[in-house]
Amino acid sequence: GQQVMQIPQYQHVQEGEDFTTYCNSSTTLSNIQWYKQRPGGHPVFLIQLVKSGEVKKQKRLTFQFGEAKKNSSLHITATQTTDVGTYFCAGPGGGGSNYKLTFGKGTLLTVNP
Amino acid sequence: KAGVTQTPRYLIKTRGQQVTLSCSPISGHRSVSWYQQTPGQGLQFLFEYFSETQRNKGNFPGRFSGRQFSNSRSEMNVSTLELGDSALYLCASSFAGGSNTGELFFGEGSRLTVL
Numbered sequence: 561g562q563q564v565m566q567i568p569q570y571q572h573v574q575e576g577e578d579f580t581t582y583c584n585s586s587t588t589l590s591n592i593q594w595y596k597q598r599p600g601g602h603p604v605f606l607i608q609l610v611k612s613g614e615v616k617k618q619k620r621l622t623f624q625f626g627e628a629k630k631n632s633s634l635h636i637t638a639t640q641t642t643d644v645g646t647y648f649c650a651g652p653g654g655g656g657s658n659y660k661l662t663f664g665k666g667t668l669l670t671v672n673p
Numbered sequence: 674k675a676g677v678t679q680t681p682r683y684l685i686k687t688r689g690q691q692v693t694l695s696c697s698p699i700s701g702h703r704s705v706s707w708y709q710q711t712p713g714q715g716l717q718f719l720f721e722y723f724s725e726t727q728r729n730k731g732n733f734p735g736r737f738s739g740r741q742f743s744n745s746r747s748e749m750n751v752s753t754l755e756l757g758d759s760a761l762y763l764c765a766s767s768f769a770g771g772s773n774t775g776e777l778f779f780g781e782g783s784r785l786t787v788l
Contacts, residue, residue, distance in 0.1 A: 593776065602763060602779040603716070648716065659728040660706065661777060665715035 562587050564651050566664035574672050579636040581667035583649035590652060592625055592632045593661065598645040606634075606647075641671050675700065677780035679764050685786045691752040694783045698745050698766030705747040706777065707739060710761040719762075722747055751785075759787045 563586040573579055583592065591610045595603040607616055609625035609632060616623045622635045636643055646666040653662065678697040686692050698705050707719040718731040722741035739749040745766075751758055761784050765777035 595777075602781050603765075603777075605776045605778070608776060650716075659704075659721045659723070660718045660731070662718065663708075663716040 562651070562653055562662050564649060564662050564664040566649060566667055568667055569665065570668045570670075572670045572672065573639050575641060576638050579639050579643070579669055581634050581647050581649075581669075583632045583634075583664050585630045585651050587651075587653065588629050590629075592629075593650045594623060594632075594634055595648045595650060595663075596645050597648065597666070601645075603648060636669075639669070639671050641673050643669060644671050645669060677764055677766050677778050679762075679780035679783050681783060682781060683784050683786075685788060686754050687788050688754055688756060690754050691750060692754060692785060693748055693750045694762055694764075694785075696747045696749075696764030696766075696780060698747070698764075699778055702766035702768055702778070703745050704767045704775075705741055705745065706765045706767070707747070707749050708763045708765065709733075710763055710782070711759075716763070719749065754787045756787050759785060761785075 565584045567582050571579055591608055593608045594606040596606055597603045607623050612629050613627045614625040620637045624633045632649055634647055646668045648663050648666040650661040650663040680695045704723045706721040709717045709719055719733055720730045720739050721728050725741045736752045741747045761782045763779050763782045765779045767775040767777050
């Protein structure tokens, strides 16, 4: 079945450093979504990418969707303590259906002030 | 507008018991998905409902079941609980009028501990 893999599993940075998490799918995706889960919280939608090669920015966050629509990345410039949390990518499909999102296992980001 | 509401937020059960969790989606959302979250396995898809129909089911044993009511509220049930069922159970709703899931709005989750 479809697999979505994320690396790294953990990342610890000093405040002000950059951070990148990578997401790879075993199948071509129609779109990819990114979510953030703060410690003790629930996943919150960040963005959806649809087009091949698409790049979107949200303030210090830059999201990319690969040309083959099988990989994606999230880059945070100059991390802040408010960026702490687990970042998940998710793609639709798997099991022959688009009516589900398959999540990667996430990258836990910790930031040392 | 109100977000996704899950009840109960916390519960403790013993092995062999059964549990029912409830989810009220955002008003107007007809799709409800359930996920199991554990530290080792991340977010695992359980099932998705749309207009009272289960459209997709994950790879969980038959002890895990769910349903959706005409008002889009959903319940999931786990029977004959096992220690490994201890997890955070997350419900997410979406408009999902088309063939893709669309953005998911998650509830706070129900944290189940099985002793």
